[in-house]
């Protein structure tokens with residue numbers, strides 16, 4: 001099976017390269033070592049336009065992770081709370097959580113993303129009138145700026161954000177693009193996770209709970225020792241899907257100008273004309289990320305499943 | 311999932327794979343395909359005022375749109391036999407390569423890398439432009455060199471994205487690009503105040519300012535022109551016959567202006583004594599034969615959309631909201647650089 005797929009891919013690749021050559025389109029990965037030639041608005045590596053293109057891709061991949069991983073954490077925490085909330089005995093809380101779920105999961109993610117983005121950029125003040133809720137913290141259309149502890153040479157000091165030219169310089173910053181993507185991805189995934197959590201908990205049979213009660217366990221003990229371990233068996237596999245969706249959905253960030261992998265790939269295609277190669281890189285990265293996520297989740301799943309089975 | 315991922319993000323995987331894994335293009339087939347299909351697939355922008363913009367009824371207008379209509383008139387005898395395919399900057403070249411469009415007339419800059427490595431050929435220039443910056447008046451800027459640390463909104467997949475990096479690197483000024491995939495999101499972000507400047511071709515800036523801004527007078531275009539943007543139509547490589555038709559239709563529209571042939575007088579000029587006019591309109595000589603068309607090809611194009619000057623005035627010049635000056639896009643004998651080789 002795998003070898004048939006391999007032969008098929010090789011044939012396809014060969015044909016593609018042949019046809020590209022025939023049509024006067026250049027091919028190959030050498031271009032990754034040429035200077036990138038473009039700036040990137042934000043990222044965690046030091047980078048400028050003179051550096052090789054592969055470094056721009058590295059920036060893009062890190063930006064994808066920088067938004068996907070926190071989103072996964074926030075979505076899981078928030079999703080669990082909403083999921084529990086939907087099972088609450090308090091009707092108003094139950095209704096509120098139900099409302100969140102229904103409204104968020106029925107609006108396309110792209111729309112939510114654009115909505116958050118334009119809400120942020122329209123409502124926040126210009127850099128020159130930035131709000132400073134705490135000393136050293138600035139909020140403007142340019143994003144959220146926090147003091148950063150930075151060490152240059154031998155000395156370390158607080159690097160405070162301050163107005164310079166048109167923008168705010170220094171400190172540690174989160175752009176409105178980042179914040180919009182983080183918010184949209186977290187909330188959107190959270191409501192799906194909430195449903196998974198709710199379903200997982202409801203799947204625990206009433207008999208198990210009744211048995212625990214008969215043994216004299218208290219409600220919190222039941223939740224911790226009976227309900228959660230049993231529910232996890234149903235939750236984890238479905239959660240894996242959500243995490244995979246979330247990572248891939250992060251590619252929607254191109255719509256609001258967040259420089260993640262797809263955005264960098266788009267720019268690189270433009271700069272180098274190597275559409276095919278750049279797409280191959282994007283596919284390879286998403287495939288790798290998905291496989292790693294699935295692997296980790298399967299390991300975790302094996303643990304919860306085993307514990308339940310013992 | 312992968313498929314929808316690429317659909318959403320504009321990477322044209324299906325196109326490219328389908329196009330490249332299949333057999334290579336054959337020369338001379340485009341015209342046959344067009345005749346058989348009965349229309350021209352014309353790749354345009356998703357909506358740039360003055361160049362290609364659909365109205366509320368879905369009727370397209372603009373300089374590029376008129377150019378496609380002119381070709382449809384020349385080739386198929388009917389300016390309305392065009393299907394406009396809106397393309398964002400990233401989709402445009404794949405759409406042409408894969409054969410989804412016969413012709414790209416989409417404010418696209420002619421450059422060496424595009425001409426030599428994308429499997430396409432530019433047939434000429436239909437608008438000489440340059441890149442500039444649009445800024446809010448309230449920032450009181452007078453030069454692009456004052457944009458230190460500014461955030462600048464730009465659309466990905468454009469020459470503008472590249473020039474932006476080059477220009478400020480050369481000036482040793484640090485700026486932050488905010489790069490959008492879609493046109494609308496890019497200018498909306500600018501108008502919301504996210505960026506202190508918006509950059510693209512000056513004609514595009516005029517469109518954004520006059521068509522999309524709530525109050526156009528709140529925005530100004532800075533004096534710097536940081537690049538050459540010769541915008542022109544492109545066709546797939548390897549079909550010289552089709553290439554020649556597209557190229558010479560454009561020349562015919564320019565030549566028509568030079569000889570004073572307009573939409574209004576083209577019919578009466580058919581029996582003009584001027585041999586140049588007779589040749590162009592097919593009343594004395596058959597220039598169409600050489601292109602694989604009939605003798606009235608140029609006559610029909612001018613009759614449908616007017617000469618270049620009329621197309622300019624209607625879409626981007628004095629009769630439009632953009633009010634762009636003729637500048638470089640005037641005829642060579644009127645202070646511009648439009649110069650069509652002789653049609654004979």
Ligand SMILES: N[C@@H](CCC(=O)N[C@@H](CS)C(=O)NCC(=O)O)C(=O)O
Nearest residue numbers: 355356398399418419468469493514
């Ligand atoms: N001439 C430049 C820029 C062309 C371009 O795409 N400009 C943008 C901004 S005016 C545009 O047309 N956007 C419309 C769209 O995405 O459909 C190029 O060829 O790269």
